[in-house]
Amino acid sequence: MQLRFLGKESTPTNSPTLYATDQDSYVIQGWIILDLGVLARNDVQDDETLIEIPASLMKYLERDGLIGDIERIAEPIVDRTPNGNYVLRGRRVTDPDTIRQMNIPGYETCVHVTKSAVAALLTTG
Numbered sequence: 001m002q003l004r005f006l007g008k009e010s011t012p013t014n015s016p017t018l019y020a021t022d023q024d025s026y027v028i029q030g031w032i033i034l035d036l037g038v039l040a041r042n043d044v045q046d047d048e049t050l051i052e053i054p055a056s057l058m059k060y061l062e063r064d065g066l067i068g069d070i071e072r073i074a075e076p077i078v079d080r081t082p083n084g085n086y087v088l089r090g091r092r093v094t095d096p097d098t099i100r101q102m103n104i105p106g107y108e109t110c111v112h113v114t115k116s117a118v119a120a121l122l123t124t125g
Helices: 036-041 055-064 115-119
Strands: 003-008 017-021 025-032 048-053 077-080 086-092 108-114
Touching (some): 003 055, 017 055, 025 055, 025 086, 025 115, 048 108
Antiparallel strands (some): 003 017, 017 025, 025 048, 025 108, 077 086, 086 108
16 A cells, blocks of 8 residues: 655654555554543454544645545544544554555554545535
8 A cells, every 4th residue: 555645743752644545545643542441432343443643633634635624523533532632443554565654653553544434524614
């Protein structure tokens, strides 16, 4: 899978990143969920995982032609944290060639979600 960088919400210790793929989908890099309450509320399949990202990361969808605002919580977004971050569920990215295209610290991971699922979240105003 080839990745195209769309944007990053970065500080010296964080690097949530949004990538478009050559498979009409996105790879989204975010923080590993350790909160047991969040994990208990979400039924995650064996090939899936949860990540947390700042809501502002989604503004970079415009660079891939998706315009609009996220106004509801629905798959792949499964929760919103008290500080406004999104919790996303998606297929765990395990392909070594894909992972080599990213810089992922040990406290982060990434998920693969379809473009159509993300587009369904957007409302234009």
